[in-house]
Amino acid sequence: MFVLPPPPPRYSVPLAYAAGASNGMAVPVVETNNVIRHPEGGCPLQVGEGTYDLQDDLHLATPPPHPSEAPITNPNPLATTPSPPTSGVKLSLVSLGPRRKTPQLYSVRLGSGGISDLKSIKENIREGRLSDSGSDSFRRSNGSAPAFGEGNPALASPSGKDGLKRRKPKNNIIKSSSSFVSRVIMHESATKRLSERNPDGLFAFANINRAFQWLDLSSKSKEEPLAKILFTKAHMLCHDVNELTKTASHIDVIMGSSAGDIIWYEPMSQKYARINKNGVVNNSPVAHIKWIPGSENLFLAAHANGQLVVYDKEKEDAFFTPELNQIPEKANGKPNARKALQVLKSVNSRNQKNNPVAIWRLSNQRINQFAFSPDHRHLAVVLEDGSLRVMDYLREEVMDIFTSYYGGLICVCWSPDGKYIVTGGQDDLVTIWSLAERKIVARCQGHNSWVSAVAFDPWRCDERTYRFGSVGDDCRLLLWDFSVGMLHRPKALQATARQRNSIVVPGTQHLSRHRTDSTSNRVRSNSDQTDKPEDDFEDTIIHPVEPRARTAQLPPIMSKIVGEDPICWLGFQEDCIMTSSLEGHIRTWSRPREGVNENHANNLSTVTGFGSGSGSATEP
Structure with a gap:
């Protein structure tokens, strides 16, 4: 009997993982050097303010x-290729010179309907360690937050000169004898390139x-890495740069691996340290990693x-x-369901001689990504179970749980003012x-496959309009412009508006009012609480999935x-837009010249719809 072969994969996988790798066969792949191309007139991005040229x-x-790498097996019997332990190419960008920083458009105006309102309400009702000192009151009035773990003397920074000195890892990664590091390839003239480079470059x-590469994007030979590290037993999945400690001679980089091991790397001195070695603290892969804002030593x-x-x-x-004192209480032999966060070790614990500093269990499923809010108080976490969890991480509490329409959530980011989460x-x-408002604002339709990264463009955000972008497995880059006045009215609300002048059926008015209160979730029910005061905010508000008919829809202004191959990272700079893909393509689009369309934001707010160029710039 003739059996049809399984269909080919929709998207290709990195070339190093040909089909032979799944059964231990030798893979005839030879490592090559980076390659750079400068296409002329290829893949321009047409937007209202002008053309972004590749x-x-x-x-x-x-x-x-x-x-020595173990063969990759895929449990799917119909799979034609193995699944390598990779999350695609991600970038961490850093400038050591006086390069213009990301605009902080709303740092002083967070008090009008923003996240500072929620914070001040909670702190007025429930007194905590934040109200004990005048400095904390000053922070609150300026929209900033205290440092993470500030109230724990066990985490206090050392006093004296040693506390001000930038510490480096102890081990030389070039001369390392660790079985975790395979080899390090340094550029033969790395020292000369560093001394002659543009200090304002990236x-x-x-x-x-x-592999992990250190690139100089301001160099004429940007395709030649300054350093390239090859690991033996793991793939690097994520990394981050500490903006607080960076200097012209020092950069702190952390990397999370598929083995659970974390590398603290200082590229200037080529020193490194291995944290969570062999998974002694947690032996599962590190899906995402970030330095805690305002901290020199702590990362999440x-x-x-x-x-x-x-x-x-x-x-x-x-x-x-x-x-033991941090494990949630049990009821009827089961964990307390009202606790959305299990604090296995608190940051306030006095036992801080060793790692970990704190451990929070959110779920038994994978955490895909998290993002710190601009006020350095809240944390947005997205998980494979399809939930978005908003935490007050300074108090180690989950405030809200939102749910996707279906499937898992992959990526998350905050608006520059901290009012919105995407x-x-x-x-x-x-x-x-x-x-x-603690609710969904809009669903944005335009991708044909999973969305892998979202990011705001702070240089195109103002008090009236937000610009953000998204990329996905459909190989598309989408740009969106968003303001409350631009959203289409949901169908259900349109029907309600048409019925305002009609005869009201008895009982309908009460039903409509009850539904509005339940969907807003501004009032939390305390019917299951008998021994807790009403000002206890440890319980979490779980928001139901909003019906599509009651949710505003937002189309993209550009789709390309x-x-x-799938796009897995997106970043905005003052002079360009950057993306990176699963197979290692890092693409850069230069922004339009100034003055091409200076009234773009004003036009968007006055024209019905989403501005000129939104239709022609979107591909089918």
């Missing part, structure tokens, strides 16, 4: 698997499977087993056992949420296929 396409070399750190890692772990770059690791996920939707 400046260059830097293709990173995909390293072949290490000979460094980029990029991961591609088991999201592990695939649903835990958020706070590490200190300078502490030794210790085998972790949950602190997520993307497996439902092919980009969703806008309002933290102040920008490559042949």
